[in-house]
Amino acid sequence: MSKIWGKIRGLFTNRSFAGTDKSGNQYFARTELIDGIMKEKRWVVFKGEHEPTSVPVEWICWLNGQRKRAPTPEEMADMEARRERVRHNVALLKKEEEERRAKAGSNNKRTSTDGKIEDTPAATSGTRGLKEKTTDQEGQEHESTEPSGSGSSFRPGTWQPPT
Structure with a gap:
């Protein structure tokens, strides 16, 4: 007790x-x-x-x-000011990214006659398809069946293993 x-x-x-x-x-x-x-x-x-x-x-x-x-209280105030600066910078980056996407989206899209929005070749330039050509040491070209491409061309479930 x-x-x-x-x-x-x-x-x-x-x-x-x-x-x-x-x-x-x-x-x-x-x-x-x-x-x-x-x-x-x-x-x-x-x-x-x-x-x-x-x-x-x-x-x-x-x-x-x-x-x-x-x-210390001073350290806490400094850290809070730093966090506020980071929040402000993130907001600016998001705004710039949205503006860039809006600008890129208006330049790379066109409207077809039936009203659907289609990608122009400029919108897909820089992306690779699912099959990539590689060259070996003898200079012969081979098509790779491995998936490749950038994030904009990625489509889940489209890659199939070679048969």
Whole structure:
């Protein structure tokens, strides 16, 4: 019974505050003797509902012992600013990609007389068919039955093994 009482008392008296994150979660650590070895225990006290996904990566690394020191508020602000820059750059890249696809799509498609959109040869240039010609050392050409081509010409289930 005294071990249990000691553990409960140790939870409240022997802990040191490590910091808080922007969600208001509080992080603590304490050093205790386990099997003759001094080990540091680290834990989080959630603000409000217990939501493990609200813990930032830097604090997860500290909780798991991958970091020796708890992250500082300045470090957390720098990392948040970096994440925001990355989000902004990704949005710009997606926008540029959509514009490029729209431009390429309008240049390489034509409408047939029945109203269907067809690819022009310019749209499929640079892609290879399913059979590729290879040349051996004697200069003889052989057709390969292995699938080849770029992502735009890939069609699942079209390749059949040679018979």
